[in-house]
Amino acid sequence: MELRHIRYFLAVAEEESFTKAAERVGIGQPPLSRQIKDLEAEVGALLFHRLAHGAELTEAGRVFREAVCGIPSQTAEAIRLAQRAARGETGVLGLGSIGSAVINPIVSSAIRSFRRAYPDVELRLEEATSAVLAAGLREGRLGAAIIRPTQADARDLKFHVIAEDELMAALPVGHRLAAGEGSVALGDLAEEPLIITPREIGAGMFDTVVEACRLAGFEPRFGQSAPQIATMLSLVAAEFGVAVIPSAMRQLGVAGVTFRALKDKSPSLALTVAVRRDERSDIVRNFVAKAKSAAKEWRSHNWTR
Structure with a gap:
């Protein structure tokens, strides 16, 4: 039994006419009549009384219609949902x-x-x-x-x-380089304890910051580690050391921290959507x-x- 058999059956049941049902579903009357006979053979019962001027459901036909009347709409909804999922x-x-x-x-x-x-x-x-x-x-x-x-x-x-962040320095407000609005050289921070995220937690940021320090001519002197940038900035405010962070993070505006651009040409820090x-x-x-x-x-x- 195929969905088209159900559609043809319901059309005849609603129109009470093979001729009108054939026009409705877009096929000739003889092919429609054959499809209904095939359906009746599969069901094992006569579904319509053939009358001189139309068709009338038998008792078996009425029971069958009640059972299958929702199938076309259910199928259409299933197709719609599948197509939405596919998109x-x-x-x-x-x-x-x-x-x-x-x-x-x-x-x-x-x-x-x-x-x-x-x-x-x-x-x-x-x-x-x-x-x-x-x-x-x-x-x-x-x-x-x-x-x-x-x-x-x-x-x-x-x-x-999706973004390329330049690096910038985060300094305690009382730091010798915190005064003014100008940029600072990363090399001027060579002797400062560097607050940084451990490599096992954030390898991308760790490697980029270390590379920037090496390009500036020094090996960083690691201070306190911190799992998140917000924690790093809190440690900077507490004067545990300095940090080198993505420039977008200056939006955090942590009290006790001054942000300064870097004079150095340093690698940027990519932010990506990974899949x-x-x-x-x-x-x-x-x-x-x-x-x-x-x-x-x-x-x-x-x-x-």
Whole structure:
């Protein structure tokens, strides 16, 4: 029994005429009559009384109609839902983000745009370190993660860059270089304890900061470690040392901390949407597209304002 048999049967039942039903479904009357006879043979019962001027349901036909009348609409709804799922319009997206990305306007814009475009996709958000989020991608717990990339992760993860942050110095307000508004040379901080996130927690940021120090001609003197940038800035305010952080983080505005641009030409710190290299989810693809669009719009806004 095929769906068309049900459709043909219901058309005849509603029109009470093989001729009118054939016109309605767009086939000739003889083929329609054969399809109904095939259906009756499969059911094992006569479904219609053939009358001189139409067709009338038998008792078996009335019972059969009651049982199958919802099938066409149910099938249409199933097709619609399947098509929406195929377009990534429904389902669940596990989305991870490092703590420092939360205040980035591109990230908030991407999430807002995605939720507006796909309101029936459930977002399950997770905040953690880049290392934990990269593991979440590999385990399949997450579909996408906003992280700082590392070369090691590039083996099985794909990165879509949405922001390139310049590095800047975070100094205690009483620091000798904190006065004024000018930039500072990274080399002037060579003897200062450097507050930094441990490499096992944030390899991308750790490696970039260390590379910047080496390009400035010195090996960093590591001070207190901190798992998050907010913690780093609190330690700077408490005069445990200085920090080198992404420029976007100055929005945190921690009391007791002064931010200074760096004179040095140093490597930038990329913020990316990471996904598995073999990722095939349309939901993930849709989020990446929204993140790229948000990044493009933000860059255009900043360039033209």
